Amino acid sequence: MAAVELQPMLAHHDPIAPVIFGVTLILVAALVGRYLARFLKQPSVLGELLIGVLLGNVLYWFGYDLIIILREGVACIKLAQMVMSGVPVETCVASVVGSERVALILDIIRGPQGQEYLSIAQAVDVFSRYGVIFLLFHVGLDTCVGELRQVGRNAIQVALIGVLAPFALGFLMAWWIVPEESHALHMFLGATLGATSIGITARVLQDLNKTSATESHVILGAAVMDDVLGLVMLSIVSGIVVTGSMALDSILHTLLLAIFFIATVLLLGPWLIRILLHLLKNLDVLEAKLFFSFVFVMVLAWFASLAGLATIIGAFAAGLLLMDKHFTAWGDVSQHKYSIKELFAPLEAILVPIFFVLMGIHVKLENFMDKQVLLLATALIVVAMLGKIIAGLGASRKLNRLAIGIGMMPRGEVGLVFASIGKTLGVIDASLFSSVVLMVIVTTLLTPPLLKFSMNRGGTHVSEQQTKKNFDGC
């Protein structure tokens, strides 16, 4: 009997069809969002995020089952897995989704299309996580260690304050508003505020033709450093969350682990790359570049998570290490048709938007009905802006410190990545996540106009050293 019921399930069309539907839907949404953003002269990431928020909430109110599943994301998958492995439902309620929703979700995943929805949710989740890895790999490719050494005293101070001030402010603010929550949560929120997204500021500076201003140097140098500092901060806080201990020794343990990981990778990496590439000599250059880089990124990401760090730290490290010049065995690099970045561009272009839209879908506007959440979100935004503006004080008096501070404001993709990790670790709940995304959206929206205003008003200083490099990475 059941076997007969099953028949359509098996004999029905290709099981990939629903997945294709879900993934393509999200990609089309991303495309529309990006299109509108460009039309309104806004960064694409904003368009993709906002279209996600729109899609998620509107379809949710219309009670579209697929979106209900996508909104909960991993939680639903975990729920299904727990039910499968025989965990009683009430414990699932306790440990996975907000209790009120579980009943509804169970109905859906046990319903006729439940399995299709689950496989869509799972596929979208996997794609978006791969997207994040490629994103951080790209950030790594754009960062070069040599450049980090060159950034001046100003940039270093701005970067340090730019990570510590928002962290301290965020921590205190969270503690003040939600004292009942764990310190781990307070710290994680603080850490999320430390990030800086170089991309948005860089574009604004280019639009203003200020790329040669000293202020621009400081901002970009500091932003590059922030990527590294932010990741270290993330590892420490995640470490605290995972071990659940605030004890100094366990914090030091995580810190040392992170440093050890990065150090080993940076020391052994180049040597390892040379040896491995030597073995791949009789693949053609395109294969070698693509496959080797892909496997290298994935292996480092996996080792990072093995060391208890975020996979993105491995991906970032891989980006720091890999350079086209490693592939000279295949002839003059300048003659190669594609650079590593070009080879990963299509993968990135398809997967990263899926991540942004999904983050948008995870934003639950109904959470803002709750006064406390609304208060927290507002406070988060204020602190996020304040913390970075304070960072401007790290620069010398001679410079336009306000402009520098504002330039550090946009959190963009990096802030999102941190938030999503906090969600995965279970330290940040749905409403906090929504608040963080809101913060990312607002800071990203406000930076361009504020930066223009402050730079035109406060003026800037022209420096001698040329900065083209800062924009092109290595």
Place this chain on the structure above:
Amino acid sequence: MAAVELQPMLAHHDPIAPVIFGVTLILVAALVGRYLARFLKQPSVLGELLIGVLLGNVLYWFGYDLIIILREGVACIKLAQMVMSGVPVETCVASVVGSERVALILDIIRGPQGQEYLSIAQAVDVFSRYGVIFLLFHVGLDTCVGELRQVGRNAIQVALIGVLAPFALGFLMAWWIVPEESHALHMFLGATLGATSIGITARVLQDLNKTSATESHVILGAAVMDDVLGLVMLSIVSGIVVTGSMALDSILHTLLLAIFFIATVLLLGPWLIRILLHLLKNLDVLEAKLFFSFVFVMVLAWFASLAGLATIIGAFAAGLLLMDKHFTAWGDVSQHKYSIKELFAPLEAILVPIFFVLMGIHVKLENFMDKQVLLLATALIVVAMLGKIIAGLGASRKLNRLAIGIGMMPRGEVGLVFASIGKTLGVIDASLFSSVVLMVIVTTLLTPPLLKFSMNRGGTHVSEQQTKKNFDGC
């Protein structure tokens, strides 16, 4: 309590880590296989298949849980899903995996790492299916309708016989050896034998400098036609399987549906493409090409499966339709940095090998212990070769008909795709699937030497028209 058990599951590292591990493992295997194949002057697909077979069976004998799950593939996922939705285990046994294994598999998926293994299996499955779609999209890009019109009478006859003869022989052979099975199965096996993989033959002909020989024209023209004929055949047979009816009307229904789908797509497609691209004008060319093509392929694939056809038929149709010259709105195409094919190359390069290795992993050598399976596999191989050699008779007496027939022999990727669809539809079981893969491997292995021999011995005829085009597609 269970919530406590769950904690490590949630708080543990990024859930993507195990997926990364599984996928990367398979990719590395593919790399090794390809490397060895090249070393032994064999097509890479062979290396990837064989490394899969090796990996699957060796690790299986060592009782490596992950491989046990990967070998069963979709079956395990379905099993887990059924258990979740409360179907009693014995019915699962009846309808999904070979009974003897179910107990073992249930133990694994309910075990500590079961969930990780399942998500790996699911991700690998999704990736490989996307791989197949990109593969057929590529085949479509290489095929051009104009070219199909040009193929001569010889090629048409060879193509027709090359699909019908193996089908008839395969059908009768299967009926004779496994009369207890359904006719649907007999027909599906027959259909699988109809495919021709142009790639391998084309390379051999180039190695022999025979690309200008009339025989080469006939072979390549016929092979191109076979792609289309094969897909039509596949739709009909799948239709029979899905509807479960051999009645002429339902067969006609599927056939008409397929023809209607292809016709609509070919008629409306170009017009639709022009309109949609007009809307995307203010994306940059790279975005437009990549996103539009990606979405277009996926939408057609989805519609195909909505029409009860295989998703790959949609992907193939998309390939037939999309051309770089559609993107002239972004300036002279020859000036574009990337062609559509180049933009999809990285996606294809990562996903397609995963498909081949996975197909290899699904081959269960232990099945060949069974005399009947061994007999069937041998018969399948003989029929596969015989059927295509007969096809050579479609060519005029003046030509080297044996060489033409042998040139049609390799099944390569297309045969594999058909087999995997049969597996998904549930018409082909594990042992039959293993036999088909073996057939693909053997025909692909034998063609190059036999073709060289027959061409050198029987001689060839030089034709006037140049054939470069045949190799480059449009």
